[in-house]
Amino acid sequence: xxxxxxxxxxxxxxxxxxxxxxxxxxxxxxxxxxxxxxxxxxxxxxxxxxxxxxxxxxxxxxxxxxxxxxxxxxxxxxxxxxxxxxxxxxxxxxxxxxxxxxxxxxxxxxxxxxxxxxxxxxxxxxxxxxxxxxxxxxxxxxxxxxxxxxxxxxxxxxxxxxxxxxxxxxxxxxxxxxxxxxxxxxxxxxxxxxxxxxxxxxxxxxxxx
Amino acid sequence: xxxxxxxxxxxxxxxxxxxxxxxxxxxxxxxxxxxxxxxxxxxxxxxxxxxxxxxxxxxxxxxxxxxxxxxxxxxxxxxxxxxxxxxxxxxxxxxxxxxxxxxxxxxxxxxxxxxxxxxxxxxxxxxxxxxxxxxxxxxxxxxxxxxxxxxxxxxxxxxxxxxxxxxxxxxxxxxxxxxxxxxxxxxxxxxxxxxxxxxxxxxxxxxxxxxxxxxxxxxxxxxxxxxxxxxxxxxxxxxxxxxxxxxxxxxxxxxxxxxxxxxxxxxxxxxxxxxxxxxxxxxxxxxxxxxxxxxxxxxxxxxxxxxxxxxxxxxxxxxxxxxxxxxxxxxxxxxxxxxxxxxxxxxxxxxxxxxxxxxxxxxxxxxxxxxxxxxxxxxxxxxxxxxxxxxxxxxxxxxxxxxxxxxxxxxxxxxxxxxxxxxxxxxxxxxxxxxxxxxxxxxxxxxxxxxxxxxxxxxxxxxxxxxxxxxxxxxxxxxxxxxxxxxxxxxxxxxxxxxxxxxxxxxxxxxxxxxxxxxxxxxxxxxxxxxxxxxxxxxxxxxxxxxxxxxxxxxxxxxxx
Numbered sequence: 001x002x003x004x005x006x007x008x009x010x011x012x013x014x015x016x017x018x019x020x021x022x023x024x025x026x027x028x029x030x031x032x033x034x035x036x037x038x039x040x041x042x043x044x045x046x047x048x049x050x051x052x053x054x055x056x057x058x059x060x061x062x063x064x065x066x067x068x069x070x071x072x073x074x075x076x077x078x079x080x081x082x083x084x085x086x087x088x089x090x091x092x093x094x095x096x097x098x099x100x101x102x103x104x105x106x107x108x109x110x111x112x113x114x115x116x117x118x119x120x121x122x123x124x125x126x127x128x129x130x131x132x133x134x135x136x137x138x139x140x141x142x143x144x145x146x147x148x149x150x151x152x153x154x155x156x157x158x159x160x161x162x163x164x165x166x167x168x169x170x171x172x173x174x175x176x177x178x179x180x181x182x183x184x185x186x187x188x189x190x191x192x193x194x195x196x197x198x199x200x201x202x203x204x205x206x207x208x209x
Numbered sequence: 210x211x212x213x214x215x216x217x218x219x220x221x222x223x224x225x226x227x228x229x230x231x232x233x234x235x236x237x238x239x240x241x242x243x244x245x246x247x248x249x250x251x252x253x254x255x256x257x258x259x260x261x262x263x264x265x266x267x268x269x270x271x272x273x274x275x276x277x278x279x280x281x282x283x284x285x286x287x288x289x290x291x292x293x294x295x296x297x298x299x300x301x302x303x304x305x306x307x308x309x310x311x312x313x314x315x316x317x318x319x320x321x322x323x324x325x326x327x328x329x330x331x332x333x334x335x336x337x338x339x340x341x342x343x344x345x346x347x348x349x350x351x352x353x354x355x356x357x358x359x360x361x362x363x364x365x366x367x368x369x370x371x372x373x374x375x376x377x378x379x380x381x382x383x384x385x386x387x388x389x390x391x392x393x394x395x396x397x398x399x400x401x402x403x404x405x406x407x408x409x410x411x412x413x414x415x416x417x418x419x420x421x422x423x424x425x426x427x428x429x430x431x432x433x434x435x436x437x438x439x440x441x442x443x444x445x446x447x448x449x450x451x452x453x454x455x456x457x458x459x460x461x462x463x464x465x466x467x468x469x470x471x472x473x474x475x476x477x478x479x480x481x482x483x484x485x486x487x488x489x490x491x492x493x494x495x496x497x498x499x500x501x502x503x504x505x506x507x508x509x510x511x512x513x514x515x516x517x518x519x520x521x522x523x524x525x526x527x528x529x530x531x532x533x534x535x536x537x538x539x540x541x542x543x544x545x546x547x548x549x550x551x552x553x554x555x556x557x558x559x560x561x562x563x564x565x566x567x568x569x570x571x572x573x574x575x576x577x578x579x580x581x582x583x584x585x586x587x588x589x590x591x592x593x594x595x596x597x598x599x600x601x602x603x604x605x606x607x608x609x610x611x612x613x614x615x616x617x618x619x620x621x622x623x624x625x626x627x628x629x630x631x632x633x634x635x636x637x638x639x640x641x642x643x644x645x646x647x648x649x650x651x652x653x654x655x656x657x658x659x660x661x662x663x664x665x666x667x668x669x670x671x672x673x674x675x676x677x678x679x680x681x682x683x684x685x686x687x688x689x690x691x692x693x694x695x696x697x698x699x700x701x702x703x704x705x706x707x708x709x710x711x712x713x714x715x716x717x718x719x720x721x722x723x724x725x726x727x728x729x730x731x732x733x734x735x736x737x738x739x740x741x742x743x744x745x746x747x748x749x750x751x752x753x754x755x756x757x758x759x760x761x762x763x764x765x766x767x768x769x770x
Contacts, residue, residue, distance in 0.1 A: 006387025024689020088597025
């Protein structure tokens with residue numbers, strides 16, 4: 001079944017929040033998943049896979065310890081920390097490359113690299129171990145298969161986009177990934193009570209007239 | 210939006226963005242319904258009804274097609290036989306008198322069959338990227354029965370009853386942009402006829418009104434046979450489409466600060482342009498006086514049983530009397546007539562009256578105002594991206610700019626955070642509850658930007674003002690959404706509501722009213738502090754009668770001869 005990108009984005013935001021990330025990261029994760037789907041990649045599956053890892057329970061272990069120097073931590077870097085930081089710090093790419101060590105679900109860095117590319121008005125090359133990806137901010141050239149982990153990430157200005165593919169307008173998530181996202185999203189919903197049914201939406205008078 | 214040589218500045222966000230004022234806004238030339246009808250008339254759109262296949266029990270389907278210069282759009286309508294006990298406006302309803310989708314183009318038989326399997330189910334069905342909106346409507350049972358019976362008996366319905374209710378059906382939800390599988394706005398936003406906000410939804414309701422008129426005639430014909438009267442077009446003219454809007458819509462204006470900014474900023478720019486005119490011609494002054502009288506007639510038909518709205522209506526009626534007296538003294542021939550009128554209103558009228566006047570002074574000046582409509586969409590997707598290079602000191606300055614009033618508030622005090630917004634498991638719709646009485650706090654949605662801004666401001670205190678904000682955010686991701694909003698405020702000064710959205714006294718009605726006023730709604734009738742009924746398109750031409758002469762001022766009833 002196909003979903004609109006807005007549906008994907010809305011669910012991804014709730015799921016990321018439900019998995020324990022901040023609202024700001026949830027907003028960014030959902031736009032990132034949408035961006036990946038627009039590239040024809042499996043944004044829902046990649047995000048669902050990351051959320052299953054539960055990195056949000058120990059955020060300090062999974063985020064870069066400092067902006068300067070290689071980005072690394074005690075545990076695997078979470079792309080929902082390293083990615084937003086990359087987008088925030090795009091300007092650092094003017095003076096050199098940004099390196100990261102041991103990144104979980106590294107494909108999720110790409111939408112943030114795309115933000116940086118648009119901000120710098122320059123293509124960026126993203127190396128995930130031996131895989132080389134290039135984005136101009138709108139599109140991306142990708143190797144097949146996509147890496148699922150990266151012990152070494154290297155991001156620098158420059159690079160040529162190879163094949164141009166058209167952007168997709170729908171998401172085609174696997175049912176099990178969609179179910180995973182729904183399961184995390186469900187944690188953000190308040191259980192219904194009779195009181196909230198009556199008060200919360202403000203009924204109580206007749207609808208018929 | 211370019212500066213127009215204006216020298217009377219736009220009003221400040223501090224003045225405009227208070228909930229009480231937002232909750233007093235009225236429709237104006239820039240409203241989305243009027244933008245649509247003006248465009249369709251100007252571009253000579255044509256309308257047809259290729260399908261009207263409704264049986265004698267009122268069940269079946271119909272298609273209404275609007276053909277624009279480049280593309281067609283079709284309302285696909287399904288009429289149902291709804292048992293009275295199932296008729297509810299609430300979002301938890303699961304059956305309706307009529308259900309609709311706006312199809313992108315002209316549907317085939319297969320499309321209609323596919324939609325018939327899904328559209329009547331609404332949220333429980335799926336639509337596709339060929340559809341642009343999904344909606345449903347319920348009858349006003351009283352007026353519906355009256356009109357059917359009167360026509361079937363060969364008579365015309367009683368105008369008084371029509372004025373009193375205003376509509377034969379009211380929509381209880383109109384879902385657009387990607388909802389339930391529909392096409393995303395991003396897919397169609399570059400079409401000129403859809404670029405302005407909510408044009409899809411407004412077109413859907415415009416066509417729905419024609420369907421409802423035809424359906425009531427059909428049902429009268431079934432009942433009355435050959436002697437049934439044809440509904441007098443001058444009566445049909447006063448039938449709008451009602452709309453019930455609940456709490457779910459209130460968070461929209463908080464969640465879309467760039468978009469909401471554009472709506473408000475455009476209206477403020479329009480007001481500033483008119484206030485800056487150093488004179489008015491007699492013809493312009495005459496248009497204003499006529500529109501004022503017509504608006505006054507419309508207000509005289511505005512009914513509400515809700516205590517808050519009753520009080521506001523009383524003030525508005527006194528305001529109208531005061532404006533009337535003012536216009537007897539002021540013939541609008543002096544210098545800066547509109548500016549002087551607005552300045553007077555700020556000392557003499559309630560916010561309802563002030564905002565009505567601000568909307569009305571735009572009416573003689575379509576040539577100065579209407580072009581601003583092109584600035585009301587949000588085309589700045591990248592304003593979402595945080596500039597991490599910004600210094601902590603600057604970010605704190607931005608927060609002070611929008612939320613100075615909130616920084617000293619004790620946010621732990623129950624009255625300042627009595628409410629919490631949450632999403633219910635049951636219908637996945639936003640609701641508002643009592644933080645200290647219901648188990649909802651852990652599910653709270655980020656709809657208290659003032660409180661969050663205050664927290665981020667305090668958290669940044671331990672950082673040097675010259676550190677980049679990226680460093681702060683690396684260690685405090687819980688403030689990312691707040692820093693993003695603060696940075697957006699540079700481009701969107703009217704994007705932030707300058708009031709507490711979780712205080713004990715917050716009225717979500719104000720948020721609903723602000724949004725609905727931009728749709729062009731009139732006759733707001735709150736049914737509680739959380740949902741409101743309105744009327745859309747009452748007085749508008751029907752599709753087949755739309756002309757450039759009647760496409761604009763229809764919102765103001767003609768004065769009796």
